[in-house]
Amino acid sequence: MYKVFVGDKPIILTTKVEQEIDFKNYLLDTVNIGKVIKELNTTSLKEVRLIHKNEEKLLKKFLKKLPNVIAGGGKVYNEKKDILFIYRNDKWDLPKGKVEGNETIERTAIREVSEETGVGGLEITKPLETTYHIFKRNGRHKIKITYWFEMKTSFNGNLYAQEEEGITKVEWLNPNQAKKALENSYANIKLLV
Numbered sequence: 001m002y003k004v005f006v007g008d009k010p011i012i013l014t015t016k017v018e019q020e021i022d023f024k025n026y027l028l029d030t031v032n033i034g035k036v037i038k039e040l041n042t043t044s045l046k047e048v049r050l051i052h053k054n055e056e057k058l059l060k061k062f063l064k065k066l067p068n069v070i071a072g073g074g075k076v077y078n079e080k081k082d083i084l085f086i087y088r089n090d091k092w093d094l095p096k097g098k099v100e101g102n103e104t105i106e107r108t109a110i111r112e113v114s115e116e117t118g119v120g121g122l123e124i125t126k127p128l129e130t131t132y133h134i135f136k137r138n139g140r141h142k143i144k145i146t147y148w149f150e151m152k153t154s155f156n157g158n159l160y161a162q163e164e165e166g167i168t169k170v171e172w173l174n175p176n177q178a179k180k181a182l183e184n185s186y187a188n189i190k191l192l193v
Contacts, residue, residue: 003058004132006040006144008187009065011134012049026054037134037141063143066134070099071146072109075128075192076119079154083167083178083193086116086161087169092181094189096146097165105147113151117170118160124149131188148192 002013017025026036028050036048048106052058073096076084083091097112110122128148134141159170173181182190 002062003191004062004134006037006134007047009035009040010047010187011040011062013062014045014049014051015053015055017051018049022046024050025051027075028061031065035056035188039143040066040191050139063144064113067140067142069142069144070105071144071150072107072112072126073097073101073146074106074109074113074122074151075148076113076117076122076151076153077170078156080154080172080174082113082115082172082174082188084113084119085171085173085178085181086167087192088165089172090184093184094148094188094192096148109147110151116165117168118158119153119155120161121153121155122151122158123153124151126150128192131191133186133188146188182184 003010012025013028024044026048029052031050040044040048050059050062073094075094085094086095091130095113095116097108097116099108106124110124112120128150131146131148133144135144161167161170178193182193
């Protein structure tokens with residue numbers, strides 16, 4: 001099973017057909033993805049489930065439905081175990097961004113975290129869950145595939161919000177502050193934190 005978010009509502013990719021209650025089932029092979037996105041954005045549906053019989057082909061078939069944007073990002077801890085958050089588009093988020101050229105996804109994640117926050121000395125400690133969400137740019141829907149990494153740093157210098165990327169704040173949040181920030185964040189980020 002995979003979850004692909006449209007805003008905070010999931011499209012669930014699954015092999016199981018269940019009775020529809022507050023969701024709708026569609027066959028992955030024949031679904032009109034534009035219609036599904038519109039339904040999630042304009043109705044009270046809680047989710048949409050796209051069904052395919054072959055578990056191994058679920059994600060691959062879905063990702064062919066829209067252009068893909070590959071990104072890397074980080075859930076960064078400092079020595080006090082605070083988590084690095086950014087504030088963009090009136091929501092708390094984790095730093096991430098698109099792959100440039102032929103850089104590795106790990107290099108992308110470190111570069112983007114550093115560019116968006118000013119934090120240096122980043123070291124990847126382990127890969128985290130990959131997230132998927134649908135967004136609209138220039139009138140076209142795309143799927144952003146974000147590869148996340150847990151990182152650590154002993155950096156204690158000044159934080160810099162990359163304003164040209166729409167980031168207005170960068171902060172280290174302790175566990176209680178992070179919990180509060182997640183009340184105004186994205187479903188994908190809540191899964192990671």
